[in-house]
Amino acid sequence: MKTSMSIFAAIGLAITTTFAAPESDTEVAARKAALDLAGAFSNEGFKMRDGHWSGTIKPKENALIAVNLYSGNQYWFSVGATEPAKKIAVSVYDETGKLVQTEGYSEGDKAAAGFSPTSSGQYYVLVDLVEGNESSVCFVYSYK
Amino acid sequence: MKPVRRFVVIAFLLGCCAVIGAEPPRLPADQMAKAIRNDAISIPTPGELFAALEKPGKPNWVGQMRGPIGTNYKNRPQIALNLGSLIADGFIAVEAKDSQQVKNIGTDIIKLAKALGVSENVLSRGNSINEFAENDEWDALQEELEATQNEVKSSMQSHRDQDLIILVSVGGWIRGTQAVSAAVMQNYDERAAKVLRQPALVSFIQSKLNDISPDVRDEPLIKEVSGQLPGIEKLVAFPVGKAPSADDVRKVNEAVGKIMSQIQAKDTK
Numbered sequence: 001m002k003t004s005m006s007i008f009a010a011i012g013l014a015i016t017t018t019f020a021a022p023e024s025d026t027e028v029a030a031r032k033a034a035l036d037l038a039g040a041f042s043n044e045g046f047k048m049r050d051g052h053w054s055g056t057i058k059p060k061e062n063a064l065i066a067v068n069l070y071s072g073n074q075y076w077f078s079v080g081a082t083e084p085a086k087k088i089a090v091s092v093y094d095e096t097g098k099l100v101q102t103e104g105y106s107e108g109d110k111a112a113a114g115f116s117p118t119s120s121g122q123y124y125v126l127v128d129l130v131e132g133n134e135s136s137v138c139f140v141y142s143y144k
Numbered sequence: 145m146k147p148v149r150r151f152v153v154i155a156f157l158l159g160c161c162a163v164i165g166a167e168p169p170r171l172p173a174d175q176m177a178k179a180i181r182n183d184a185i186s187i188p189t190p191g192e193l194f195a196a197l198e199k200p201g202k203p204n205w206v207g208q209m210r211g212p213i214g215t216n217y218k219n220r221p222q223i224a225l226n227l228g229s230l231i232a233d234g235f236i237a238v239e240a241k242d243s244q245q246v247k248n249i250g251t252d253i254i255k256l257a258k259a260l261g262v263s264e265n266v267l268s269r270g271n272s273i274n275e276f277a278e279n280d281e282w283d284a285l286q287e288e289l290e291a292t293q294n295e296v297k298s299s300m301q302s303h304r305d306q307d308l309i310i311l312v313s314v315g316g317w318i319r320g321t322q323a324v325s326a327a328v329m330q331n332y333d334e335r336a337a338k339v340l341r342q343p344a345l346v347s348f349i350q351s352k353l354n355d356i357s358p359d360v361r362d363e364p365l366i367k368e369v370s371g372q373l374p375g376i377e378k379l380v381a382f383p384v385g386k387a388p389s390a391d392d393v394r395k396v397n398e399a400v401g402k403i404m405s406q407i408q409a410k411d412t413k
Binding site for chain 2: 069143
């Protein structure tokens, strides 16, 4: 996949976090991985949200992120992690907690899930550490 | 259980469910209740809302633009609400491809941002907005508007104006919903009307407003806005998969229009 991204989105993302809290090197690396992956979708006309969530994920744990989506749009949820994460997975659930069918992409410490909601409302993105140890992760999403 | 083995087990269970026709396991309610929610990820931008509205057909964006609003409010929460609504106006002007309107709105955004004492970084965004508008760079303008909104919020965070951050988002959501509901009313289409279904979003906004400091929460305008959100939450809680009727859309438009009038009214304090 080609990896390019909007300069403005990248600047915005950097600025958003500048004031929030100092980021560790691993958090910065995880964010770069997420942005690299999301950048590939920008080449297909997806606009990247100028916002992100960063955190850590441990084995046997996951991160569940609530997003509010609109029917008619297409979405890609991109997650980047760093060593010692070996493999991560992204899945999407609707507001009742039911698993949603998505297109998937996974390459070691990067993973993405894409779908087009038929109903507007709240959805949940589950980030799972499938293989590896505690690691920083970063989540961004794109729409078109 | 090791993660790889757990993944294999989950995959096996999903496979079994498919074979026997049962549903895969659902997320438990308590896990969903504890999900990560934040302003930067859980509140969609006006651009995201407008992109969905355009799918069934291009709406009349020019018809959704409003006249200039005041930029000399004295009440900081009211300035924050109006700043958010102006950013939504910027997105509308971009959709309408009206470069002069974008420049005018950009100037007003900067005036309100200055009144809140945000950083110089934000102020320089005004020049970028003008430059992109001059060159009809619509995609870049959308990104610049979103970046401006986030930079305003970041600046507020660094100035310990945390309470105002959610108000910028609220102003943007109300103005965006007003424009979208008006556009759907003008040319009703079931697919377009479906974008108005967002009860969880309104509930999240309400919970954030409940968390702000009492001195801001007790401002008459904030009490008024907050007091009307439960009613709006009910109005946008259409059943899953069912499009709101034209009358439902009109009710949403009236409710958000009422709040918008209060937000942009002079001398609320």
